[in-house]
Amino acid sequence: MNRRHAQATSRAADASMTLINEVYRRPLDPGYQEAAARRADGLAPRRTARGAVALLVLAVALGGFAATAAVALRRPAPEALQARTLLENEIRERTATADELRRGNAALSAEIARLQQRAASTDDPELFAQLQRDAVAAGVVPVTGPGVRVVLTDGVPDANAAADDASSYVLDVDLQVLVNGLWAAGAEAVAVNGERITSTTAIRSAGAAVLVDSTALSSPYTVEAIGDAVAMQTALARTSAGQHLASLSQYGIDVAMSSQRTLDLPGRGQIALRSARVAGADETTDDADPAPEEHDVLGSSPRDVAGSSRPDQEEAR
Amino acid sequence: MIALIGLVLGVVAGLVIEPTVPAELQPYLPIAVVAALDALFGGLRAYLDGIFDERVFLTSFLSNVVVAALVVFLGDQLGVGSQMTTAVIVVLGIRIFSNAASIRRHLFKA
Numbered sequence: 001m002n003r004r005h006a007q008a009t010s011r012a013a014d015a016s017m018t019l020i021n022e023v024y025r026r027p028l029d030p031g032y033q034e035a036a037a038r039r040a041d042g043l044a045p046r047r048t049a050r051g052a053v054a055l056l057v058l059a060v061a062l063g064g065f066a067a068t069a070a071v072a073l074r075r076p077a078p079e080a081l082q083a084r085t086l087l088e089n090e091i092r093e094r095t096a097t098a099d100e101l102r103r104g105n106a107a108l109s110a111e112i113a114r115l116q117q118r119a120a121s122t123d124d125p126e127l128f129a130q131l132q133r134d135a136v137a138a139g140v141v142p143v144t145g146p147g148v149r150v151v152l153t154d155g156v157p158d159a160n161a162a163a164d165d166a167s168s169y170v171l172d173v174d175l176q177v178l179v180n181g182l183w184a185a186g187a188e189a190v191a192v193n194g195e196r197i198t199s200t201t202a203i204r205s206a207g208a209a210v211l212v213d214s215t216a217l218s219s220p221y222t223v224e225a226i227g228d229a230v231a232m233q234t235a236l237a238r239t240s241a242g243q244h245l246a247s248l249s250q251y252g253i254d255v256a257m258s259s260q261r262t263l264d265l266p267g268r269g270q271i272a273l274r275s276a277r278v279a280g281a282d283e284t285t286d287d288a289d290p291a292p293e294e295h296d297v298l299g300s301s302p303r304d305v306a307g308s309s310r311p312d313q314e315e316a317r
Numbered sequence: 318m319i320a321l322i323g324l325v326l327g328v329v330a331g332l333v334i335e336p337t338v339p340a341e342l343q344p345y346l347p348i349a350v351v352a353a354l355d356a357l358f359g360g361l362r363a364y365l366d367g368i369f370d371e372r373v374f375l376t377s378f379l380s381n382v383v384v385a386a387l388v389v390f391l392g393d394q395l396g397v398g399s400q401m402t403t404a405v406i407v408v409l410g411i412r413i414f415s416n417a418a419s420i421r422r423h424l425f426k427a
Binding site for chain 2: 023024028029031032033036037049052056057058059060061062063064065066067068069070071072079115124222
Protein backbone atom coordinates (compact mmCIF):
# COMPACT_ATOMS: atom_id res chain seq x y z
CA MET A 1 0.00 0.00 0.00
CA ASN A 2 2.81 2.36 0.91
CA ARG A 3 4.68 1.62 -2.28
CA ARG A 4 1.61 2.37 -4.37
CA HIS A 5 1.05 5.60 -2.55
CA ALA A 6 4.63 6.68 -3.21
CA GLN A 7 4.22 5.84 -6.90
CA ALA A 8 1.10 7.93 -7.17
CA THR A 9 2.69 11.00 -5.59
CA SER A 10 5.81 10.72 -7.73
CA ARG A 11 3.67 10.82 -10.91
CA ALA A 12 2.05 14.13 -10.21
CA ALA A 13 1.44 14.79 -13.90
CA ASP A 14 -1.44 12.32 -14.10
CA ALA A 15 -2.48 12.57 -10.49
CA SER A 16 -6.06 13.15 -11.51
CA MET A 17 -6.00 9.86 -13.41
CA THR A 18 -5.10 7.67 -10.44
CA LEU A 19 -8.42 5.90 -10.44
CA ILE A 20 -8.23 5.06 -14.13
CA ASN A 21 -4.58 4.06 -13.77
CA GLU A 22 -5.38 1.90 -10.79
CA VAL A 23 -8.11 0.11 -12.69
CA TYR A 24 -6.27 -0.13 -15.97
CA ARG A 25 -2.71 -0.96 -14.95
CA ARG A 26 -3.48 -3.40 -12.20
CA PRO A 27 -6.45 -5.36 -13.47
CA LEU A 28 -5.33 -8.52 -11.73
CA ASP A 29 -6.34 -8.99 -8.14
CA PRO A 30 -3.21 -8.19 -6.07
CA GLY A 31 -4.14 -11.14 -3.90
CA TYR A 32 -2.72 -13.55 -6.47
CA GLN A 33 0.65 -11.80 -6.36
CA GLU A 34 0.70 -11.77 -2.57
CA ALA A 35 -0.28 -15.44 -2.35
CA ALA A 36 2.48 -16.32 -4.80
CA ALA A 37 4.95 -14.28 -2.77
CA ARG A 38 3.88 -16.08 0.41
CA ARG A 39 4.28 -19.43 -1.28
CA ALA A 40 7.75 -18.43 -2.49
CA ASP A 41 8.71 -17.41 1.03
CA GLY A 42 7.37 -20.66 2.39
CA LEU A 43 4.93 -18.79 4.58
CA ALA A 44 1.80 -20.23 2.99
CA PRO A 45 -0.38 -22.10 5.47
CA ARG A 46 -0.63 -25.84 4.96
CA ARG A 47 -3.80 -26.89 3.28
CA THR A 48 -6.01 -28.81 5.68
CA ALA A 49 -8.78 -31.23 4.78
CA ARG A 50 -11.32 -28.84 6.25
CA GLY A 51 -9.99 -26.01 4.11
CA ALA A 52 -10.27 -28.15 1.00
CA VAL A 53 -13.88 -29.03 1.78
CA ALA A 54 -14.69 -25.39 2.41
CA LEU A 55 -13.12 -24.48 -0.92
CA LEU A 56 -15.12 -27.17 -2.70
CA VAL A 57 -18.38 -26.08 -1.10
CA LEU A 58 -17.69 -22.46 -1.97
CA ALA A 59 -16.81 -23.38 -5.54
CA VAL A 60 -19.97 -25.47 -5.98
CA ALA A 61 -22.10 -22.68 -4.52
CA LEU A 62 -20.55 -20.04 -6.76
CA GLY A 63 -20.81 -22.21 -9.85
CA GLY A 64 -24.40 -23.03 -9.08
CA PHE A 65 -25.18 -19.39 -8.48
CA ALA A 66 -23.55 -18.27 -11.72
CA ALA A 67 -25.40 -20.91 -13.73
CA THR A 68 -28.69 -20.07 -12.05
CA ALA A 69 -28.20 -16.36 -12.68
CA ALA A 70 -27.35 -16.96 -16.32
CA VAL A 71 -30.38 -19.21 -16.82
CA ALA A 72 -32.66 -16.75 -15.03
CA LEU A 73 -31.41 -13.89 -17.19
CA ARG A 74 -32.05 -15.80 -20.38
CA ARG A 75 -35.74 -16.22 -19.56
CA PRO A 76 -37.88 -13.57 -21.30
CA ALA A 77 -38.88 -10.90 -18.76
CA PRO A 78 -40.18 -13.27 -16.13
CA GLU A 79 -41.70 -10.69 -13.83
CA ALA A 80 -43.66 -8.99 -16.61
CA LEU A 81 -44.97 -12.37 -17.66
CA GLN A 82 -45.79 -13.26 -14.08
CA ALA A 83 -47.58 -9.98 -13.51
CA ARG A 84 -49.62 -10.54 -16.65
CA THR A 85 -50.61 -14.06 -15.68
CA LEU A 86 -51.41 -12.87 -12.19
CA LEU A 87 -53.68 -10.13 -13.48
CA GLU A 88 -55.32 -12.45 -15.97
CA ASN A 89 -56.02 -14.98 -13.25
CA GLU A 90 -57.39 -12.28 -11.01
CA ILE A 91 -59.69 -11.00 -13.74
CA ARG A 92 -60.93 -14.50 -14.39
CA GLU A 93 -61.46 -15.14 -10.69
CA ARG A 94 -63.30 -11.88 -10.11
CA THR A 95 -65.47 -12.41 -13.17
CA ALA A 96 -66.36 -15.86 -11.94
CA THR A 97 -67.20 -14.45 -8.52
CA ALA A 98 -69.33 -11.73 -10.08
CA ASP A 99 -71.16 -14.28 -12.21
CA GLU A 100 -71.76 -16.43 -9.18
CA LEU A 101 -73.09 -13.49 -7.19
CA ARG A 102 -75.32 -12.52 -10.10
CA ARG A 103 -76.71 -16.02 -10.27
CA GLY A 104 -77.29 -15.96 -6.53
CA ASN A 105 -78.99 -12.62 -6.93
CA ALA A 106 -81.29 -13.94 -9.61
CA ALA A 107 -82.18 -16.96 -7.50
CA LEU A 108 -82.95 -14.80 -4.49
CA SER A 109 -85.04 -12.44 -6.61
CA ALA A 110 -87.03 -15.35 -7.90
CA GLU A 111 -87.54 -16.54 -4.37
CA ILE A 112 -88.63 -13.07 -3.22
CA ALA A 113 -91.08 -12.89 -6.09
CA ARG A 114 -92.45 -16.33 -5.25
CA LEU A 115 -92.83 -15.53 -1.59
CA GLN A 116 -94.45 -12.19 -2.36
CA GLN A 117 -96.81 -13.93 -4.72
CA ARG A 118 -97.78 -16.47 -2.10
CA ALA A 119 -98.23 -13.87 0.61
CA ALA A 120 -100.01 -11.25 -1.44
CA SER A 121 -102.19 -13.43 -3.66
CA THR A 122 -103.95 -14.90 -0.67
CA ASP A 123 -104.15 -11.82 1.53
CA ASP A 124 -104.73 -8.98 -0.89
CA PRO A 125 -105.22 -9.85 -4.57
CA GLU A 126 -105.49 -6.19 -5.55
CA LEU A 127 -102.17 -5.30 -3.93
CA PHE A 128 -100.60 -8.32 -5.57
CA ALA A 129 -101.78 -7.25 -9.01
CA GLN A 130 -100.34 -3.80 -8.48
CA LEU A 131 -97.09 -5.31 -7.24
CA GLN A 132 -96.87 -7.41 -10.38
CA ARG A 133 -97.42 -4.41 -12.61
CA ASP A 134 -94.86 -2.35 -10.74
CA ALA A 135 -92.34 -5.17 -10.86
CA VAL A 136 -92.74 -5.45 -14.62
CA ALA A 137 -92.46 -1.70 -15.04
CA ALA A 138 -89.40 -1.50 -12.81
CA GLY A 139 -87.74 -4.30 -14.73
CA VAL A 140 -87.30 -6.42 -11.63
CA VAL A 141 -88.91 -9.60 -12.89
CA PRO A 142 -88.41 -11.45 -16.19
CA VAL A 143 -91.04 -10.67 -18.78
CA THR A 144 -92.07 -12.26 -22.04
CA GLY A 145 -94.08 -11.03 -24.97
CA PRO A 146 -93.98 -9.96 -28.61
CA GLY A 147 -91.67 -7.18 -29.64
CA VAL A 148 -88.85 -5.85 -31.75
CA ARG A 149 -85.25 -6.96 -31.94
CA VAL A 150 -82.60 -4.57 -33.23
CA VAL A 151 -79.08 -5.87 -33.78
CA LEU A 152 -76.24 -3.36 -34.15
CA THR A 153 -72.97 -4.79 -35.44
CA ASP A 154 -69.62 -3.01 -35.49
CA GLY A 155 -68.40 -2.11 -38.95
CA VAL A 156 -65.00 -3.15 -40.27
CA PRO A 157 -62.64 -0.20 -39.84
CA ASP A 158 -61.05 1.23 -42.97
CA ALA A 159 -57.60 -0.09 -43.72
CA ASN A 160 -56.28 3.47 -43.89
CA ALA A 161 -58.16 4.69 -40.84
CA ALA A 162 -56.26 5.58 -37.68
CA ALA A 163 -55.93 2.80 -35.14
CA ASP A 164 -57.95 4.69 -32.56
CA ASP A 165 -60.64 5.73 -35.01
CA ALA A 166 -63.85 4.65 -33.32
CA SER A 167 -66.31 5.80 -35.97
CA SER A 168 -66.99 2.27 -37.26
CA TYR A 169 -67.80 1.00 -33.77
CA VAL A 170 -71.16 1.12 -32.09
CA LEU A 171 -70.90 3.84 -29.45
CA ASP A 172 -72.74 4.24 -26.19
CA VAL A 173 -74.62 7.16 -27.69
CA ASP A 174 -76.02 4.93 -30.47
CA LEU A 175 -77.45 2.53 -27.92
CA GLN A 176 -78.75 5.41 -25.83
CA VAL A 177 -80.57 6.92 -28.78
CA LEU A 178 -81.99 3.55 -29.80
CA VAL A 179 -83.19 2.64 -26.29
CA ASN A 180 -84.62 6.09 -25.85
CA GLY A 181 -86.41 5.82 -29.17
CA LEU A 182 -87.84 2.44 -28.24
CA TRP A 183 -89.22 3.78 -24.95
CA ALA A 184 -90.73 6.71 -26.85
CA ALA A 185 -92.21 4.30 -29.39
CA GLY A 186 -94.11 2.52 -26.63
CA ALA A 187 -91.80 -0.26 -25.50
CA GLU A 188 -92.81 -1.79 -22.20
CA ALA A 189 -89.52 -3.51 -21.40
CA VAL A 190 -86.10 -3.15 -22.99
CA ALA A 191 -82.93 -5.19 -22.68
CA VAL A 192 -79.50 -4.83 -24.30
CA ASN A 193 -77.59 -8.10 -24.75
CA GLY A 194 -79.70 -9.58 -21.97
CA GLU A 195 -79.14 -6.65 -19.61
CA ARG A 196 -82.54 -5.31 -18.64
CA ILE A 197 -82.87 -1.54 -18.82
CA THR A 198 -84.44 -0.22 -15.63
CA SER A 199 -84.99 3.17 -14.10
CA THR A 200 -81.45 3.18 -12.69
CA THR A 201 -79.63 1.74 -15.70
CA ALA A 202 -76.88 3.76 -17.30
CA ILE A 203 -75.44 3.15 -20.75
CA ARG A 204 -71.96 4.55 -21.11
CA SER A 205 -68.61 3.79 -22.63
CA ALA A 206 -65.42 2.87 -20.83
CA GLY A 207 -62.52 2.66 -23.23
CA ALA A 208 -63.56 0.53 -26.18
CA ALA A 209 -66.36 -1.25 -24.35
CA VAL A 210 -69.94 -0.18 -23.89
CA LEU A 211 -71.09 -0.61 -20.32
CA VAL A 212 -74.70 -1.27 -19.47
CA ASP A 213 -74.94 -1.05 -15.71
CA SER A 214 -71.22 -1.86 -15.27
CA THR A 215 -71.53 -4.96 -17.46
CA ALA A 216 -69.19 -4.68 -20.42
CA LEU A 217 -70.85 -5.62 -23.69
CA SER A 218 -69.36 -6.08 -27.12
CA SER A 219 -70.61 -6.22 -30.68
CA PRO A 220 -73.09 -7.40 -31.84
CA TYR A 221 -75.44 -5.47 -29.60
CA THR A 222 -78.92 -6.98 -29.47
CA VAL A 223 -81.53 -4.55 -28.25
CA GLU A 224 -84.84 -6.23 -27.51
CA ALA A 225 -88.01 -4.34 -26.69
CA ILE A 226 -91.36 -5.82 -25.76
CA GLY A 227 -94.40 -4.05 -27.13
CA ASP A 228 -96.59 -3.87 -30.20
CA ALA A 229 -94.01 -4.75 -32.84
CA VAL A 230 -95.64 -3.06 -35.82
CA ALA A 231 -96.59 0.11 -33.97
CA MET A 232 -93.13 0.35 -32.39
CA GLN A 233 -91.32 0.00 -35.69
CA THR A 234 -93.48 2.66 -37.30
CA ALA A 235 -93.12 5.02 -34.37
CA LEU A 236 -89.39 4.45 -34.17
CA ALA A 237 -88.94 5.26 -37.84
CA ARG A 238 -90.74 8.58 -37.35
CA THR A 239 -88.59 9.78 -34.48
CA SER A 240 -85.08 11.20 -34.59
CA ALA A 241 -83.85 7.85 -33.29
CA GLY A 242 -84.89 6.29 -36.58
CA GLN A 243 -82.90 8.86 -38.50
CA HIS A 244 -79.93 8.23 -36.23
CA LEU A 245 -80.15 4.49 -36.92
CA ALA A 246 -80.36 5.14 -40.65
CA SER A 247 -77.30 7.37 -40.52
CA LEU A 248 -75.26 4.61 -38.83
CA SER A 249 -75.00 2.66 -42.08
CA GLN A 250 -72.70 5.29 -43.55
CA TYR A 251 -70.18 4.40 -40.81
CA GLY A 252 -70.36 0.74 -41.81
CA ILE A 253 -72.47 -0.24 -38.80
CA ASP A 254 -74.99 -2.94 -39.62
CA VAL A 255 -78.51 -2.33 -38.26
CA ALA A 256 -80.92 -5.24 -38.48
CA MET A 257 -84.46 -4.83 -37.16
CA SER A 258 -86.93 -7.67 -36.91
CA SER A 259 -90.22 -8.24 -35.15
CA GLN A 260 -90.39 -11.23 -32.86
CA ARG A 261 -93.40 -13.19 -31.77
CA THR A 262 -91.95 -13.95 -28.37
CA LEU A 263 -89.10 -12.24 -26.59
CA ASP A 264 -87.89 -13.34 -23.18
CA LEU A 265 -86.30 -10.52 -21.26
CA PRO A 266 -84.56 -11.29 -18.00
CA GLY A 267 -85.33 -9.40 -14.82
CA ARG A 268 -82.87 -7.03 -13.29
CA GLY A 269 -83.37 -8.48 -9.82
CA GLN A 270 -83.94 -6.40 -6.75
CA ILE A 271 -82.60 -2.87 -7.12
CA ALA A 272 -81.05 -1.61 -3.92
CA LEU A 273 -81.93 2.02 -3.40
CA ARG A 274 -79.69 3.57 -0.79
CA SER A 275 -80.76 7.19 -0.71
CA ALA A 276 -84.25 7.25 -2.17
CA ARG A 277 -87.18 6.96 0.25
CA VAL A 278 -90.84 6.69 -0.62
CA ALA A 279 -92.35 10.12 -0.03
CA GLY A 280 -95.09 9.66 2.57
CA ALA A 281 -94.51 5.98 3.12
CA ASP A 282 -98.11 5.30 4.24
CA GLU A 283 -99.56 6.38 0.90
CA THR A 284 -98.07 3.53 -1.05
CA THR A 285 -100.64 0.93 -0.15
CA ASP A 286 -103.80 2.88 -0.86
CA ASP A 287 -102.86 4.12 -4.27
CA ALA A 288 -106.23 4.17 -6.02
CA ASP A 289 -105.06 4.45 -9.59
CA PRO A 290 -101.92 2.45 -10.39
CA ALA A 291 -101.96 3.16 -14.11
CA PRO A 292 -100.53 6.71 -14.05
CA GLU A 293 -97.78 5.60 -11.72
CA GLU A 294 -96.81 2.85 -14.06
CA HIS A 295 -96.62 5.38 -16.82
CA ASP A 296 -94.41 7.54 -14.66
CA VAL A 297 -91.96 4.76 -14.11
CA LEU A 298 -91.72 4.12 -17.80
CA GLY A 299 -91.44 7.78 -18.58
CA SER A 300 -88.53 8.25 -16.26
CA SER A 301 -86.43 5.55 -17.86
CA PRO A 302 -85.40 7.28 -21.08
CA ARG A 303 -84.21 10.28 -19.13
CA ASP A 304 -81.88 8.15 -17.07
CA VAL A 305 -80.67 6.26 -20.05
CA ALA A 306 -79.90 9.22 -22.21
CA GLY A 307 -77.72 11.35 -19.96
CA SER A 308 -74.69 10.87 -22.16
CA SER A 309 -71.12 11.62 -21.28
CA ARG A 310 -70.51 12.60 -24.88
CA PRO A 311 -73.33 14.78 -26.16
CA ASP A 312 -71.08 16.16 -28.90
CA GLN A 313 -70.88 12.72 -30.45
CA GLU A 314 -74.47 12.94 -31.52
CA GLU A 315 -73.87 16.13 -33.42
CA ALA A 316 -70.79 14.67 -35.04
CA ARG A 317 -72.78 11.85 -36.51
CA MET B 318 -8.10 -28.19 -9.11
CA ILE B 319 -10.64 -28.40 -6.31
CA ALA B 320 -12.01 -24.98 -7.26
CA LEU B 321 -12.35 -25.97 -10.92
CA ILE B 322 -14.10 -29.26 -10.13
CA GLY B 323 -16.35 -27.49 -7.67
CA LEU B 324 -17.27 -24.80 -10.16
CA VAL B 325 -18.09 -27.32 -12.88
CA LEU B 326 -20.17 -29.35 -10.42
CA GLY B 327 -21.99 -26.20 -9.35
CA VAL B 328 -22.68 -25.11 -12.93
CA VAL B 329 -24.04 -28.54 -13.83
CA ALA B 330 -26.16 -28.61 -10.71
CA GLY B 331 -27.49 -25.13 -11.45
CA LEU B 332 -28.36 -26.08 -15.04
CA VAL B 333 -30.02 -29.33 -14.02
CA ILE B 334 -31.95 -28.15 -10.97
CA GLU B 335 -32.78 -24.67 -12.34
CA PRO B 336 -33.69 -23.14 -9.00
CA THR B 337 -35.87 -20.04 -9.15
CA VAL B 338 -34.25 -16.77 -8.18
CA PRO B 339 -36.27 -14.69 -5.70
CA ALA B 340 -37.86 -11.66 -7.35
CA GLU B 341 -36.00 -9.23 -5.03
CA LEU B 342 -32.66 -10.52 -6.29
CA GLN B 343 -33.57 -10.34 -9.97
CA PRO B 344 -32.26 -6.78 -10.58
CA TYR B 345 -28.79 -7.72 -9.29
CA LEU B 346 -28.30 -10.77 -11.47
CA PRO B 347 -26.73 -9.04 -14.50
CA ILE B 348 -24.22 -7.20 -12.33
CA ALA B 349 -23.40 -10.40 -10.43
CA VAL B 350 -22.79 -12.25 -13.69
CA VAL B 351 -20.43 -9.51 -14.91
CA ALA B 352 -18.58 -9.65 -11.58
CA ALA B 353 -18.30 -13.43 -11.91
CA LEU B 354 -16.91 -13.01 -15.44
CA ASP B 355 -14.31 -10.58 -14.09
CA ALA B 356 -13.24 -13.09 -11.46
CA LEU B 357 -13.04 -15.85 -14.10
CA PHE B 358 -10.82 -13.76 -16.38
CA GLY B 359 -8.66 -12.73 -13.43
CA GLY B 360 -8.25 -16.37 -12.45
CA LEU B 361 -7.36 -17.40 -15.98
CA ARG B 362 -4.78 -14.67 -16.24
CA ALA B 363 -3.28 -15.58 -12.86
CA TYR B 364 -3.08 -19.20 -14.03
CA LEU B 365 -1.22 -18.14 -17.17
CA ASP B 366 1.02 -15.90 -15.08
CA GLY B 367 1.78 -18.96 -12.99
CA ILE B 368 0.53 -17.44 -9.75
CA PHE B 369 -2.96 -18.99 -9.62
CA ASP B 370 -4.26 -19.65 -6.14
CA GLU B 371 -7.59 -21.39 -5.54
CA ARG B 372 -8.28 -19.63 -2.28
CA VAL B 373 -7.67 -16.19 -3.77
CA PHE B 374 -9.70 -17.11 -6.86
CA LEU B 375 -12.76 -18.22 -4.92
CA THR B 376 -12.64 -15.39 -2.40
CA SER B 377 -12.24 -12.81 -5.17
CA PHE B 378 -15.12 -14.47 -7.03
CA LEU B 379 -17.36 -14.32 -3.97
CA SER B 380 -16.39 -10.81 -2.92
CA ASN B 381 -16.72 -9.52 -6.49
CA VAL B 382 -20.26 -10.79 -6.79
CA VAL B 383 -21.32 -9.69 -3.32
CA VAL B 384 -19.71 -6.24 -3.48
CA ALA B 385 -21.04 -5.53 -6.98
CA ALA B 386 -24.56 -6.49 -5.96
CA LEU B 387 -24.22 -4.56 -2.71
CA VAL B 388 -23.02 -1.39 -4.45
CA VAL B 389 -25.95 -1.53 -6.87
CA PHE B 390 -28.34 -2.25 -4.02
CA LEU B 391 -27.00 0.78 -2.16
CA GLY B 392 -27.36 2.84 -5.32
CA ASP B 393 -30.97 1.67 -5.64
CA GLN B 394 -31.66 2.78 -2.08
CA LEU B 395 -30.11 6.19 -2.79
CA GLY B 396 -31.97 6.59 -6.07
CA VAL B 397 -28.84 6.32 -8.23
CA GLY B 398 -29.15 2.62 -8.99
CA SER B 399 -28.72 2.90 -12.75
CA GLN B 400 -25.67 5.16 -12.40
CA MET B 401 -24.14 2.75 -9.90
CA THR B 402 -24.78 -0.10 -12.30
CA THR B 403 -23.01 1.88 -15.02
CA ALA B 404 -20.06 2.58 -12.72
CA VAL B 405 -19.69 -1.07 -11.75
CA ILE B 406 -20.02 -2.21 -15.35
CA VAL B 407 -17.40 0.31 -16.51
CA VAL B 408 -14.87 -0.69 -13.85
CA LEU B 409 -15.41 -4.42 -14.29
CA GLY B 410 -15.49 -4.03 -18.05
CA ILE B 411 -12.11 -2.30 -18.12
CA ARG B 412 -10.65 -5.02 -15.91
CA ILE B 413 -12.09 -7.77 -18.07
CA PHE B 414 -10.68 -6.10 -21.17
CA SER B 415 -7.17 -5.67 -19.84
CA ASN B 416 -7.12 -9.16 -18.32
CA ALA B 417 -8.33 -10.56 -21.62
CA ALA B 418 -5.56 -8.62 -23.40
CA SER B 419 -3.00 -10.10 -21.01
CA ILE B 420 -4.39 -13.61 -21.61
CA ARG B 421 -4.18 -13.01 -25.34
CA ARG B 422 -0.51 -12.00 -25.01
CA HIS B 423 0.15 -15.18 -23.06
CA LEU B 424 -1.61 -17.46 -25.51
CA PHE B 425 -0.60 -15.92 -28.86
CA LYS B 426 2.55 -14.10 -27.80
CA ALA B 427 1.16 -11.05 -29.55
